[in-house]
Amino acid sequence: MKVELFDFHLPEELIAQTPLEERTNSRLMVLDKKTGEVKHEIFKDITNYLQPGDCLVLNDTRVLPARLYGVKEETGAKIEVLLLKQKEGDRWETLVKPAKRVKAGTVIAFGDGLLTAVCTEESDHGGRVLDFKYEGIFYEVLEDLGEMPLPPYIKEQLDDRERYQTVFAKERGSAAAPTAGLHFTESLLEEIRAKGVHIAFITLHVGLGTFRPVSVDSIDEHEMHAEFYQVTEGTARLLNEVKEQGGRIISVGTTSTRTLETIARDHGGRFEEASGWTDIFIFPGFEFRAIDGMVTNFHLPKSTLVMLVSALAGRENVLKAYEAAVEERYRFFSFGDAMLII
Template sequence: MMKVELFDFDLPEELIAQTPLEDREASRLMVLDKNSGQIRHSHFRSVLDYLQEGDCLVLNDTRVLPARLFGTKDDTGAKVEVLLLKQTEGDNWETLVKPAKRIKVGSVISFGDGLLKAVCTAESEHGGRYLTFQYDGIFYEVLEQLGEMPLPPYIKEQLDDRERYQTVFAKERGSAAAPTAGLHFTEQLLQDIRDKGVHVAFITLHVGLGTFRPMSVENIDEHEMHAEFYQMTEGTARLLNKVKQDGGKIISVGTTSTRTLETIARDNEGQFVESSGWTDIFIFPGYTYKAIDGLITNFHLPKSTLIMLVSALAGRENVLQAYEEAVKERYRFFSFGDAMLII
């Protein structure tokens, strides 16, 4: 039985990056050897030096919805904040509402002077509400007009340019949070990677807010992951199988890409196949990786499922030692922070 406490570390608050760097590639990069624990310090652009011809970089092309809405309750005028979590069907969404006690079944909320309305159809735990939206036109266009980016709770600064919380390759709408390891890439860097003979492939996993939820159990195996929707095309599956067959390495960008790849490989005897569905895979030390050979990721919260996933790849002691070094060298942490390459 493994304790959550084993994944704790001291993080000075001033190392939590509040704003993104102007130049995406300018982040620092810590390179961690997953076998020896050896650490090198570099800059993100040099990620190119660690990728070989025939390898494949896998990125998550999900696009973050401006999923935070501010409205008023029709009958009382009370202010209400709504966060879209996932579309259940048509105009029906699972949401988080603050303050939840004001919204009961049948309550109507208006946003943007009635441009968008929502009716509460059901209640769930932890402030969850199921809402049905009413509007004219196209829902996502209305959302772009009225919604705000749902930045993580540890970011207190306003974001001047909302595209800075999207990857340059974001395409498939549906996330409540960005796959932040992908934020370091520019179009030019991706082109340089392709020019070196490295394959670039895309999967989709829509990130839910479960990502930010602190673990409320003491023992890791009692934790339940929230399910998230993923998708892999036939073309990507074919490419990844060929890379494996030819002896190339699969380098996953971010924990979301990793969870998608590992879910598909686990369910198909180590092979990749065209698929879509919901995954609640929970990766922690003791897990044997079936899909990836390396990982590009940001620096994660203490005691989070994400630092556990990283520890399953590089070993808990190696990872905690690397994090201690990152604190000492004043790396920037979390969503807008620096990156780590584990190979």
């Protein structure tokens, strides 16, 4: 299947640069995955489409202020570092710019030496393994020195870094937000619970693969980056009970979807307590075993995220819905509007 099949025209001015003042005031497109019928709503009205006994599954990962600006100790050259994945202890996989200035043995200082790092390994495309040294608690130092790693298509500065976190963000480890969850507030979640809808949490730490374009012509040639996930025994038990009692499992975001489908694939269609790394790639032809519906944002043309959504609702249905979203001036990407597929 050709990647070009998932292309569509997106005017640049529809890429949302800032979040709305009120999270739940985003628009909500409701897409019937069987008929392709589209309805236009406001996100706070999502409760009208949820039924008692359903389960909404949220990703509780928390974004690290993972972008650091430092200087090369030897020369004073400016270096930008993006934390990707903790290997062990204070050793991290990172992306470095400009990579040509950072070789094995290079020392980088951040915040007048409050934090330093030594490069221990080099890899392609700016990848570097850094060993960090500091006093105190690493995450507290990071909160002081780091910046929120907003996607490259967002050019505006973010005044409040918590707006790039979900209200339920808890488990630190992501390089990007699970953006479908940004639309929820505590009061909306309480309203959903009051309707008899279960709410469950999983964790998947979002990596930078989310932003990387598909650089091959055929979907079969694309390789997904692995991301860490975790599902607790309590969540697994709740999800199994919902399925057994005929309720629907509605995932919030592509990250929750990939986690749940990984678990179901590995455990014969059931949910089990599990953790590990997933590189599952979901595109049309995929057999869904975990979810019945999904909340998601509007994604980049020819991206793996559009392919995942198309696997659930059908490529033609999704592209027609996206065409309608452009015509109706929906806001796209991380700070944009939402879609409910049921």
